[in-house]
């Protein structure tokens with residue numbers, strides 16, 4: 001029945017198209033890391049925000065991050081809580097890992113890169129347990145996007161639906177580029193990236209074109225250094241609109 005076959009082919013094409021679209025907007029997750037979120041409720045603002053560390057970080061860094069977050073997002077958070085440090089179990093650590101060579105040429109360092117969904121599932125569980133509105137993690141592990149296999153070595157990513165985000169410090173360190181350690185510069189970059197990802201969780205997916213705006217997309221470290229910690233007027237207006245919607 002050639003007519004029927006044609007129809008079937010059409011449906012198959014449409015299914016592929018749909019799958020691609022869903023992957024792009026981040027709802028689809030690979031079989032290995034099907035995100036389970038038992039308590040996904042609508043976000044209510046202001047909310048409680050938790051910051052989790054998947055490796056050793058200076059306690060002072062949390063204090064600095066918190067102070068900048070309050071400067072930028074003031075009344076959006078009742079509380080910004082330090083959730084402390086955790087690490088993945090050995091079994092989970094090796095799950096979904098991709099092995100890639102370090103980006104800089106001439107060096108034969110093979111890096112184990114972790115999918116963002118691995119962090120998201122762990123963050124969803126903690127967000128639910130701790131009754132937080134949103135949660136963000138900092139890790140020194142390299143990360144790749146679970147929704148787009150082509151993006152390796154991410155600075156950070158958020159999952160809007162599940163209200164969580166992760167920032168990887170690997171490429172924020174001067175040492176990654178074979179330059180001398182610079183702690184102040186490193187902290188500046190970490191803070192900007194955390195503000196950027198939280199900005200996504202509040203304002204949404206879109207990036208800003210304004211040069212100094214923290215919501216501008218940064219393709220490399222220089223672009224992070226060029227932008228400020230703060231939101232431009234346009235992004236501030238978007239944030240204010242949310243405040244009005246939530247009536248606070």
Ligand SMILES: [Zn+2]
Nearest residue numbers: 196200207217
């Ligand atoms: Zn972004």
Ligand SMILES: [Zn+2]
Nearest residue numbers: 208213232235
């Ligand atoms: Zn902006």
